[in-house]
Every structure is written in C-alpha cells, then in structure tokens.
Amino acid sequence: MKTDLLVIGGGAAGIAAALEASAQGLEVLLLERDTQLGGILNQCIHNGFGLHVFKEELTGPEYAERFIHMFHDKDIAYKLNTTVLDIRKEDAGFVVSASSLQEGWLELECRAIMLASGCYERTRGQIQLPGDRPKGVMPAGSAQRYLNMDGYLVGKDVFILGSGDIGLIMARRMKLEGANVHGVAEIMPHSNGLTRNIVQCLHDYDIPLFLSHTVTDIRGKDRLEGVTIQQVDENWKPISGTDKHFSVDTLLLSVGLVPDTMVFESLDIAMHPVTKGAVVDQHYQTSIPGIFACGNALHVHDLVDYVTEESRRAGRAAARYVKGLSVRQKRLALNSGANIHYTLPQYIDTADFNGVISCMFRVTKKAEQGEFVIRQGDRIIQRKKARFLAPAEMEQLDLDQTMLSDHETPLTLDFEVIRP
Amino acid sequence: MYDFIIIGGGVTGALIARTLSRYQVKVCLLEKESDIGNHATLANSAIIHAGFDPEPGTLKARLGVRGNAMYETLHKELHVPLLRTGAYVVARHEDDVAILNALYERALKNGVEGAKLLSGEQARKLEPALHRNSVKVLDLPSTKVTYPWEVALSALENAVSNGVEYRLEAEVVGIVRTDKVYAVTLANGHALKSKAIINAAGAFADKVAGMIETHVPYKITPRRGEYLVLDKSVRGFVERVLYPVPTEKGKGVLVVPQVHGNILLGPTSEFQDSPSAVTNHQADLSMIRQAASTLAEAIPFDKVIRTFAGVRATSSAKDFYIRQSLEHRGFYHVAGIDSPGLTAAPAIAEYVVETLIKQDYDLESNPDFNPYGMQYPHFHEASLAKKRQMIAENPAFGNIVCKCERVTEAEVLMHIHRPCGGHSVKAIKKRARAGSGLCQGGYCEGTVVKLLARELKQPLETIDYYRKDTPILMAETKVKR
Ligand SMILES: Cc1cc2nc3c(=O)[nH]c(=O)nc-3n(C[C@H](O)[C@H](O)[C@H](O)COP(=O)(O)OP(=O)(O)OC[C@H]3O[C@@H](n4cnc5c(N)ncnc54)[C@H](O)[C@@H]3O)c2cc1C
Ligand SMILES: Cc1cc2nc3c(=O)[nH]c(=O)nc-3n(C[C@H](O)[C@H](O)[C@H](O)COP(=O)(O)OP(=O)(O)OC[C@H]3O[C@@H](n4cnc5c(N)ncnc54)[C@H](O)[C@@H]3O)c2cc1C
Numbered sequence: 001m002k003t004d005l006l007v008i009g010g011g012a013a014g015i016a017a018a019l020e021a022s023a024q025g026l027e028v029l030l031l032e033r034d035t036q037l038g039g040i041l042n043q044c045i046h047n048g049f050g051l052h053v054f055k056e057e058l059t060g061p062e063y064a065e066r067f068i069h070m071f072h073d074k075d076i077a078y079k080l081n082t083t084v085l086d087i088r089k090e091d092a093g094f095v096v097s098a099s100s101l102q103e104g105w106l107e108l109e110c111r112a113i114m115l116a117s118g119c120y121e122r123t124r125g126q127i128q129l130p131g132d133r134p135k136g137v138m139p140a141g142s143a144q145r146y147l148n149m150d151g152y153l154v155g156k157d158v159f160i161l162g163s164g165d166i167g168l169i170m171a172r173r174m175k176l177e178g179a180n181v182h183g184v185a186e187i188m189p190h191s192n193g194l195t196r197n198i199v200q201c202l203h204d205y206d207i208p209l210f211l212s213h214t215v216t217d218i219r220g221k222d223r224l225e226g227v228t229i230q231q232v233d234e235n236w237k238p239i240s241g242t243d244k245h246f247s248v249d250t251l252l253l254s255v256g257l258v259p260d261t262m263v264f265e266s267l268d269i270a271m272h273p274v275t276k277g278a279v280v281d282q283h284y285q286t287s288i289p290g291i292f293a294c295g296n297a298l299h300v301h302d303l304v305d306y307v308t309e310e311s312r313r314a315g316r317a318a319a320r321y322v323k324g325l326s327v328r329q330k331r332l333a334l335n336s337g338a339n340i341h342y343t344l345p346q347y348i349d350t351a352d353f354n355g356v357i358s359c360m361f362r363v364t365k366k367a368e369q370g371e372f373v374i375r376q377g378d379r380i381i382q383r384k385k386a387r388f389l390a391p392a393e394m395e396q397l398d399l400d401q402t403m404l405s406d407h408e409t410p411l412t413l414d415f416e417v418i419r420p
Numbered sequence: 421m422y423d424f425i426i427i428g429g430g431v432t433g434a435l436i437a438r439t440l441s442r443y444q445v446k447v448c449l450l451e452k453e454s455d456i457g458n459h460a461t462l463a464n465s466a467i468i469h470a471g472f473d474p475e476p477g478t479l480k481a482r483l484g485v486r487g488n489a490m491y492e493t494l495h496k497e498l499h500v501p502l503l504r505t506g507a508y509v510v511a512r513h514e515d516d517v518a519i520l521n522a523l524y525e526r527a528l529k530n531g532v533e534g535a536k537l538l539s540g541e542q543a544r545k546l547e548p549a550l551h552r553n554s555v556k557v558l559d560l561p562s563t564k565v566t567y568p569w570e571v572a573l574s575a576l577e578n579a580v581s582n583g584v585e586y587r588l589e590a591e592v593v594g595i596v597r598t599d600k601v602y603a604v605t606l607a608n609g610h611a612l613k614s615k616a617i618i619n620a621a622g623a624f625a626d627k628v629a630g631m632i633e634t635h636v637p638y639k640i641t642p643r644r645g646e647y648l649v650l651d652k653s654v655r656g657f658v659e660r661v662l663y664p665v666p667t668e669k670g671k672g673v674l675v676v677p678q679v680h681g682n683i684l685l686g687p688t689s690e691f692q693d694s695p696s697a698v699t700n701h702q703a704d705l706s707m708i709r710q711a712a713s714t715l716a717e718a719i720p721f722d723k724v725i726r727t728f729a730g731v732r733a734t735s736s737a738k739d740f741y742i743r744q745s746l747e748h749r750g751f752y753h754v755a756g757i758d759s760p761g762l763t764a765a766p767a768i769a770e771y772v773v774e775t776l777i778k779q780d781y782d783l784e785s786n787p788d789f790n791p792y793g794m795q796y797p798h799f800h801e802a803s804l805a806k807k808r809q810m811i812a813e814n815p816a817f818g819n820i821v822c823k824c825e826r827v828t829e830a831e832v833l834m835h836i837h838r839p840c841g842g843h844s845v846k847a848i849k850k851r852a853r854a855g856s857g858l859c860q861g862g863y864c865e866g867t868v869v870k871l872l873a874r875e876l877k878q879p880l881e882t883i884d885y886y887r888k889d890t891p892i893l894m895a896e897t898k899v900k901r
Contacts, residue, residue: 033820083820085800099828101819104811105804120859125649125726130702133728135885135892139862146866152881152893177897216702222887249894262823262858265653 003029003077004322005315006096006110008084008263011039012304013295013311014116015067020315021114022076026322029108030076031098033083037071038064039118040141040296041304043148046169048196052305063304082106084263087113093290112290112318115278116311117263119296121166122256129161131218134225140166140252144173153177155250159227160184161215163191163198165302165392167254172201181205182246185213185229187236190366192254192392194302214238215251224249257300267291274342275299281331281347282357283317284310289328292318299344299360302394306360313358326352330407337375337414339364341391348399350407357399361413366390369419372397377409389415422446422585422614423781425604427592427628429456431568432757433620434575435769441582443773443783448612449576449584450604452591454887455847456840457572459622460761462850463698463730464645465676465684466568468502469760470560472509472527472535473666479740479771481530484760487767488562494766498574498793500566501679507563507661508543511556512714516665523665524558534561549658549716563661567679568762569850577840578793582786586840589888592621595632597748616750616781618772623695623733625755633747638737638756642695643670645687646704648712649726650719651858652681662715671759673711675719680825680853685712685719687730698729725858732758742768744776752776796834800826821871822864824857832868836875843876845869846886865892 005021007014010032022028036042041049044060051057054066071078081101088095093111100106121139129137136155143154144166156179160167163186175181184202189212191198202209210229216238217228231242259277261269270279270287277298278286284294294314295307320326331347341362348357363370367389374382374397381403386395397413424440426433429451437449453459468491474480495502511520520537527535540554550557576586594605595617604612621628629636650657655677662675669689676684688704705727712719735741735756745751754772761768777783799810799817810817816830835842835851842848845855848868855861855868869892872883884890 033823081819083823085820085826099811099818099820101815104815104818105807107804121862123725123860123862125860126724128648128700128705128724128727130700130705130727132697132699135890138865142862142865146893147897150866150880150893151897153895153897154892155894222890260859 002093003027003108003110005112005114005318006031006094006108007114007116008096009039009116009118009295009297010034010037010078011116011118011295012041012064012067012307013118013297014039014114015071016308016311017114017116017294017315017318018076019067019070019074020312021319022074024316024319026319028076029110030078031082031084032078032080035080037068037078037080043145044169045148046173049304052303053308060304079103086266087263087291089267089288111322112292114314114318115261115263115291115293115297116295117260117297119257119300120260122253122258124253127255129215129218132220134218134220134223136220136224136249137218137251138253140164140170140254143250143252144170147173147177153179155179155248157182157248158250158252159246159248160252160254162186162254162256163193163209164254164256165193165197167252168193168197168201170252170254171207172205175205175207181207182248183208183210185210185215187212187214187232190390194392195390216243218251224251227251257296259297259299261297272342272346275344279346280344281349282345282353283321283326283349284314284345285317285321285328285349290321299342302392306394310360328352332407333410334359335410335412336361337412339415339417340413343413348411350404353401355401357401359397359399359413361395361397362391363389363395363415364391365417367417367420370415370417373414373416374399375412375414376405379405381405381411421601422448422612424616424618425450425602425612425614426618426620428620428622429453429572429576429586430459430461430620430622431457431572431575431762431765432622432754432768433618434572434579435765436618436620436754436772437579437584437586438575438582439769439773441579441584442786442789444786445783447579447584448614449579449586450590450592450606451586451588452607454589454844455842455850456576456588457569459696460730460733461572462569463647463728464568464762465674465687466565466678467507467661467676467763468564468566469763470507470527470532470535470562471530471760471763472523472532472558472560473671474530474760476526476529479742480760480764483740483764483767483771485531487760487764488564490766490770491564491566494571497791498571498578499795500571500574503565503677503679505563505565505660505677506559506561507663508547508550509558509560509663509665510550510554510715511665512551512553514555517556519665520556520558527558527560532560532562535559547658547660547662549718550662551715551717553714565661565677565679571762571765573840573851574793577838578791580839582789592628592631597632600750602750616752616777618752618754620754620757622757623731625733625753629753629755632751633745637746637753638735638741640695640733640735640756642692643732643734643758644690644692644698644729645732646700646708646729647684647686647727648705648708648724649728650683650685651723651725654683654720654723655681657683657720658716664711664715673708673715675712675716680856685709692731695731698731700727700729725860734758740764740768742772742776744780750780794838796831796838799828799831821867822854822857824859824863825853827852827854827864829871832871833875836872843872844884844886845872845892848872869893
C-alpha cells in the first residue's frame with residue numbers, strides 16, 4: 001500500500017505535521033527511531049513549554065504527552081524503533097528504506113515525505129577545540145539525556161562552553177543535582193540563549209558567565225583534569241594574559257545545534273549554508289517537489305511552540321501537494337539583507353500564494369530597538385518595528401500577498417537598527 | 421616459559437605475532453594499554469605508500485615497497501580494507517620540479533610500479549580539486565589506503581586463533597637475562613619468562629631497550645603529527661592521496677581519502693619530549709588548514725568533524741633499526757618504525773622472522789596454521805537481499821545503533837564478543853565505527869554504554885570510555901524516571 005505522507009521523526013514536529021496532514025484526509029505513516037514518541041522533549045524536564053500553543057507553562061514531557069494523546073486519538077499509523085536510512089525518488093513518489101527492530105528491513109512507498117528528524121549537537125571536533133582528548137568532554141544534550149532519562153550524572157565539577165539554551169539549562173540542572181558548576185564561557189559578546197534562561201539558570205544560582213571568552217586548552221590524559229579559558233578580541237583571537245584555569249572533570253559543550261538531514265544524503269536537495277537545513281518555500285517544500293521539512297530538521301528553534309505551529313503549516317502544505325492542489329511554477333527569492341542571519345522560507349511560490357506567509361528569521365546582532373523592512377526592488381512592501389532583539393530569539397513577520405508588486409523581482413528583508 | 425615475548429601491540433608487534441604463529445613456537449604479546457594499537461597505529465595517515473621517497477637501499481625503501489605489495493595478500497587473508505587510490509606528489513612551483521624529477525628517479529630505483537610524471541594540467545583533469553598552481557605531478561598508482569588499526573587487530577586476532585597469547589594492561593617495566601632466559605617484569609608485578617624478546621614498543625622502544633642494554637644503539641625523538649578529519653559526506657572530493665613535494669621535515673601536510681569516506685588533512689611535524697602526548701595545538705590546526713589549501717582548491721573546512729594527533733617514533737638511526745642486540749642474544753630491536761612503518765609492517769614482520777630469527781633458531785612449521793581471519797559483516801554495505809537475510813537470521817541487525825555510520829546492534833555485539841573484543845566505548849568505536857560519524861557519538865554513545873553493560877554483565881557506571889577508571893557515567897542520582 002502506498003502511503004500519502006511518510007513522516008520521518010516522531011518529535012514535536014513530526015507529530016504536529018502528521019496530525020495536520022491526517023486532519024486534511026491524508027493517509028499518514030510516521031517512523032521514529034527511538035523507543036517512544038516525543039523526541040527531544042522527553043529529556044527536557046524543565047518548565048517553559050507551551051506558552052503560545054496551550055497558554056500555560058508545561059514541562060517538555062507534558063507538552064509531548066498532550067500531542068501524543070491527540071496522535072493516538074486519530075489512530076495515525078506509526079512505527080517505533082524504526083530508523084529511516086535512505087530515500088529514493090521514483091516516478092510517482094518515493095521509496096523510503098528503513099530498518100526496524102520488530103519488522104526488519106522495510107521499503108516503503110509514499111507520495112510525499114516530511115523530514116522531521118530534529119537536530120544533532122555540534123561537537124568538540126567540529127569547533128576544533130585544541131588540547132588533550134580525555135573523557136569528560138561532551139555535548140550538553142548528551143549529559144542531559146544521561147541525567148534526565150537514565151538517572152546518571154556525568155561529572156561533579158563542571159565547566160560549560162557556549163551559552164546555548166541546553167548549556168544554561170544543564171548548568172542549573174547539574175547544580176541542583178549537587179555538582180559544582182564553575183562557570184559558562186561564551187565566545188560572543190552576548191549570550192546565545194534565551195534571556196529568561198540566563199536569569200533563571202545562571203544569575204539565580206551565582207554561576208558566572210564569561211562573555212567574549214573561549215576554552216583554549218583542555219588538559220587530562222585519561223580523564224579531564226582542567227580547562228583554560230581566555231578572553232577573545234573582536235576577531236575571536238585569544239588575548240594573552242587573560243587565562244583563567246578551572247579544575248573540572250567535565251566540560252559540557254553547548255555550541256550549537258545542526259539540523260539532522262542525514263537521510264537526504266543520496267538526494268540532490270538544495271541546502272542552506274546558514275541554517276544547514278534544506279532551502280524551502282513557504283510550503284516548507286524543498287527543491288525536490290514532494291519532499292517537505294519542518295522543526296529542528298529544517299532550522300533550529302528555541303521554542304517548541306514555534307515548532308508546532310510551523311509543522312502544522314507544513315503538514316497542511318503537504319496535504320495540498322498530495323491532493324494536487326499546489327502547482328509550483330515560480331519561485332521568488334526572499335533574501336537575507338542587512339543584519340539578517342537567515343530567513344525562512346527562502347523562496348516564495350507565487351503561483352500558489354494566497355493570503356499571508358509567516359516569515360521566520362534571526363537577526364545577526366543585539367539591538368534595543370529596530371525595524372524590519374521587506375523590500376521588493378526599491379519598494380518597501382512591509383515594515384515592522386520591534387524591541388529587544390537578539391540573535392538567539394527567532395522573529396516572525398507576516399507577509400501579505402497583496403503587497404507584492406510583481407512576481408519577478410526578488411524580495412529582501414533588512415533589519416534597520418534604531419537603538420543598539 | 422615462552423619462546424618469544426613481543427613487547428608492543430601496534431601493527432608491527434601484531435604482524436610479527438602472526439608471522440611467528442606460522443611456526444610451532446610459544447608466543448606472548450604484551451601491550452601496556454587496555455586495547456591494542458592505541459599509539460602510532462591508531463593515529464597516522466593510513467597510507468600504504470608506493471615507496472617513492474626513502475633512500476634506495478635502506479630498509480625503509482626495501483621493506484616499504486615489499487610491504488605495499490604484501491597488503492594485497494593481507495586484504496585477501498585478513499579482510500583488511502584497502503582503497504586503491506593512487507597518489508599524486510605535487511610540484512607547486514618551478515623550484516619544486518627538480519626535486520620532483522629526482523623523486524621520480526628514486527621511485528624507479530626503489531622499484532615502484534607504474535610511477536610516471538604528468539603535467540599539472542593533465543593531473544587536474546583527473547583530480548579536479550588539485551590546486552591550480554600545480555606545475556608538475558608524480559603519479560604513483562600503487563599507493564593505497566587502509567584502516568591501520570584494523571590491520572593490527574585482525575593480525576593479532578588471526579595470530580591468537582593460531583595459538584598466540586596476548587595480554588593487555590601488561591606494561592613491561594623490567595627485563596633481565598639469566599642462564600639464557602629472559603625474565604620480564606610487568607607493572608602489575610607479574611613476571612614472565614621467555615627465550616627471546618622482540619622489542620616492538622614504537623616510540624617507547626628506546627625505553628624498553630634501556631631496561632636491558634647497557635648501550636642503547638638509537639635514541640627516539642618523538643615527533644607529533646596533528647590532523648583534521650572531514651566528514652564522509654565529502655567522499656569524492658579527491659580520489660587520490662595528494663602529497664606536496666617533501667622537505668627536510670618530512671612528507672608535509674597531505675590530503676588523504678580514507679576507506680570509510682572521510683578525508684584526512686595533515687599531519688604536522690613537531691618534535692616533543694613525550695612519546696605519548698597527543699595534544700592538539702591551535703597553531704598546528706591552523707597550519708594544516710593553510711598548508712592543505714595550497715594542495716587542493718576549496719577544501720570544505722566546514723565539514724571538519726574531529727581533530728587528533730599521533731606520535732612518530734623518529735630515531736637517531738634515520739633508517740628503521742631492526743636487528744639483534746649486540747649484547748644479548750635473542751633480544752631483537754624492531755625500532756625507529758616511523759613512516760613508512762605501516763606500509764612496511766608486513767614486510768618488517770617477514771624480515772624479522774624469516775631472516776633474523778631463522779638465522780638463530782630452528783622454526784618448525786605449524787601444520788594447523790590458518791592464514792584466514794574472521795570476517796565481520798558490515799550491514800550497511802550488504803545488498804538488499806543480503807540485508808533481509810541477515811535480519812531474518814538475527815533481528816538485532818534491524819536495530820540501528822549509530823545512525824551516522826549505520827551500525828547495527830548485531831555488529832556492536834559481535835565486536836564486544838569477538839576473540840579480541842572491545843570492552844570500552846572507544847574500543848567499540850574503533851571496531852564497529854559506532855560514534856565515528858558526524859555527531860561523534862551524540863546519538864549512540866548511551867546505547868553503546870548500555871549494550872556493553874548488558875553484555876559484560878556490569879553496572880552502567882563501570883563502563884569506561886577507554887582506559888580503566890574512565891567511566892562515562894559518574895554517579896547515580898536519586899531521581900529515576
Ligand atoms: C535541550 C533542549 C532544551 C529546550 N528547551 C526548550 C524550552 O525550554 N522551551 C521550549 O519551548 N522549547 C525548548 N526547546 C526547543 C524544542 O523543544 C525543540 O526545538 C523541539 O522539541 C524540536 O522538535 P523536533 O520534532 O523538530 O525535533 P526532535 O524532538 O529532536 O524530534 C526528532 C525525532 O526524529 C527522530 N529521528 C531522527 N532521525 C530519524 C530517522 N532517520 N528515522 C526515524 N526517526 C528519526 C528522533 O529520534 C526524534 O525523536 C529545547 C530544545 C532542546 C534540544
Ligand atoms: C602522524 C603519523 C603519520 C603516519 N603516517 C603513515 C602513513 O601514512 N603510512 C605509513 O606507512 N606509516 C605512517 N606512519 C607510521 C606508522 O603509523 C607507524 O610506523 C606504525 O604504526 C608503527 O607501529 P608500531 O607497532 O611499531 O608502533 P605503535 O603502534 O606505536 O605500537 C607500539 C606499542 O607498544 C606499546 N608499548 C610501549 N611500551 C611498552 C611497554 N613497556 N610494555 C608493553 N607495551 C608497550 C605501546 O602501548 C604501543 O601500543 C605514521 C605515523 C604517524 C605518527
């Protein structure tokens with residue numbers, strides 16, 4: 001039997017997309033490699049999920065549970081312990097190869113694919129940290145999983161590199177478990193985490209944050225014995241004489257998340273150099289028609305609520321595609337202009353554009369006040385003032401179709417700083 | 421009482437053990453680490469060099485060229501992976517051309533097969549990533565790439581299946597000879613006796629020699645080489661090994677395609693005091709990026725997934741130092757085995773056993789010697805039909821543990837329980853490749869820890885990352901979900 005939509009990944013994104021596509025009448029099959037649904041939410045036992053979607057503050061597992069309930073209520077087909085390994089394009093759709101603990105090797109036919117495989121954590125090797133390579137240096141999310149899922153601490157004296165949200169959350173979490181958290185170093189002059197996490201996870205526990213600092217040495221033959229941090233100049237070069245040493249047994253890295261697009265390996269899908277996910281239009285459709293992506297597999301989100309909203313839109317779009325309602329004719333670029341890190345979507349499908357597009361984007365620098373401006377050629381077609389902007393926080397702007405002057409001239413989004 | 425004790429479980433010691441197991445002798449290999457091959461054999465460029473640069477007539481030239489050819493047999497018998505890449509030695513300025521021409525002559529003298537000179541333009545047609553400044557190129561089609569660590573492992577495992585004993589965490593700290601018998605003391609206090617000793621202790625060989633020789637005929641000055649590893653998604657960026665024209669300091673920074681699809685950039689070359697320190701230095705890593713960029717165009721540095729370093733056993737003898745002690749009969753030095761030591765290893769083993777040892781000892785063939793090593797399947801590389809069959813026979817093949825390298829639970833279990841099995845996270849990483857990919861174990865490390873604990877019937881918090889007493893999980897918490 002051919003499935004209409006095959007969803008890869010059963011986290012917040014995959015579940016929301018599957019629910020929405022199924023509500024539109026599609027035959028959906030969701031595959032999840034883990035032993036349970038919910039994805040990364042299962043290990044995020046802290047509060048702060050659901051403020052937008054449910055208007056209340058939930059823990060990660062609670063947020064996941066609500067969606068898993070809805071998912072089971074709709075009787076959507078799914079398989080756990082099933083890892084997708086490859087996708088092949090065939091005339092009338094795709095064949096997905098997956099390996100399952102219960103069913104063995106699977107070759108599954110489908111009309112459309114939703115990639116919702118989440119993200120992985122950048123490692124020590126990727127940022128090329130110098131020094132020894134003892135045990136005790138690990139991504140913060142791995143430590144979080146060991147602690148919250150398995151019930152084990154990975155160390156007792158901890159330093160954290162990178163002020164991403166996972167690092168901040170883990171600083172507090174390890175402290176509460178009795179570990180001594182010596183500090184957090186961030187190479188940028190500003191934090192990469194949400195402001196609320198800086199306050200609630202570091203300030204409230206007197207954990208020092210060293211901005212414009214990075215780890216420049218790691219010592220320890222077999223087990224980590226210590227790290228050295230140094231201040232960096234505006235070119236990220238360590239400044240000599242600013243060394244600080246910490247005797248720690250654990251260095252947690254919270255130095256970025258990267259969309260997991262491994263199953264795209266054998267396909268020729270256009271990838272975005274900044275998001276590291278696929279390039280998509282407003283339907284979350286990649287450069288291969290019929291393949292969609294959403295959630296952290298597309299670009300890294302800080303709030304699960306945005307993942308849910310985005311994935312619902314993606315699920316609806318996939319349903320329109322399967323029903324033959326979307327005809328891709330013209331892709332108009334939405335470019336990242338001044339002070340914009342990236343936009344999403346990067347293209348607008350003008351043949352199938354009715355109503356409003358939710359554009360998501362990140363700024364490249366902190367500002368107290370500024371204005372977002374979308375231009376088409378010289379013409380300003382949309383503007384929005386905003387306050388307290390930071391690269392760590394995703395921004396959103398609705399683009400109204402009626403404002404477009406034509407379907408030829410590419411759009412550019414700029415961020416004009418009013419007060420830094 | 422052993423006939424031979426081999427000190428050192430790198431590729432040299434392991435292949436000597438295997439060669440000795442062709443005869444009816446009692447052999448024990450001693451390795452100080454908790455797993456074999458964790459020094460130079462783990463951290464090198466993995467190239468089976470053609471033999472173009474050692475001076476003709478030296479052991480490095482002779483054993484290098486012979487060793488290169490012997491890898492074809494090792495591939496058949498021990499199933500060691502072999503990527504027949506070929507290589508280009510690249511002259512990037514007019515000044516390099518004279519040296520390149522001389523290397524070509526040397527390659528011919530050393531008996532390197534198929535060596536020829538190409539113009540930069542010709543070479544760039546076949547290797548488009550080659551730097552556009554390349555003037556002239558020495559083509560060395562017999563160059564290959566292997567997975568060095570697996571060469572050592574499969575050689576030792578084959579030796580063990582043919583009767584050799586081995587001990588891990590067995591550091592030799594003293595050697596005395598009385599009445600023609602060597603007594604070897606280990607750090608843990610144990611003592612072993614043997615008629616003969618083979619010193620294959622890599623960068624530590626002079627220290628081991630110093631335990632018995634009043635005059636050690638060579639001094640080892642450890643020389644560190646650092647590397648960057650590119651993710652396997654860059655497969656095909658180059659097909660061949662790229663070398664710059666060598667200098668005084670060695671072969672220089674290379675671009676090396678690996679058997680698993682990754683690309684290595686490096687090594688650097690820095691003398692250091694320690695034979696074991698494998699620290700990465702910011703300056704070395706920057707130097708690699710810069711030097712590699714003069715060999716190839718547009719290297720995808722954003723695909724770096726790891727850094728590492730290895731230590732070469734560079735000796736004052738210049739050539740390999742392979743001979744019997746002048747003071748102590750039956751004590752064999754196999755020392756100064758720096759590059760091309762991996763290439764030469766099978767030929768070194770042959771030379772040590774068939775030429776040196778046979779001069780002094782009568783060796784009787786072992787009629788039961790089986791040259792064939794065990795074959796461990798790679799699920800991911802199997803055909804669709806084969807995959808289905810493997811899962812049908814063993815459902816654990818259906819459970820993907822490492823998503824990046826596509827390693828299944830069945831493979832992890834196999835590598836825990838094989839005769840030279842791995843019992844730490846890193847030992848499994850080296851055998852099964854779980855954790856060697858893009859996410860560097862982010863997905864699978866926890867699963868590997870759990871599988872090890874289950875299979876070894878040990879508590880989770882005793883599963884080590886690598887050496888003794890390096891557990892990943894330090895303390896159980898009160899809250900359990
Ligand atoms: C540590 C951490 C803390 C966070 N804290 C907060 C917070 O406080 N508040 C908030 O609102 N948001 C928070 N977020 C953000 C939000 O929770 C996540 O962005 C969101 O849950 C991601 O959902 P997802 O479905 O895209 O990815 P995931 O939840 O990662 O789901 C992806 C799923 O795909 C599966 N998968 C991957 N590859 C395959 C394959 N090949 N085959 C089959 N299955 C596959 C994975 O097993 C996984 O279950 C946090 C995120 C993290 C990582
Ligand atoms: C950076 C670098 C790049 C290289 N590139 C190449 C290449 O591309 N091609 C090539 O042909 N060669 C290359 N080489 C050389 C090659 O790697 C080595 O020659 C080869 O691995 C040496 O193997 P070995 O067994 O002699 O030494 P090792 O692998 O170092 O093994 C020696 C072993 O002895 C053990 N030991 C030491 N002391 C004691 C003791 N007291 N008791 C018990 N055990 C002890 C050690 O723990 C170690 O495991 C390179 C080397 C380096 C470092």
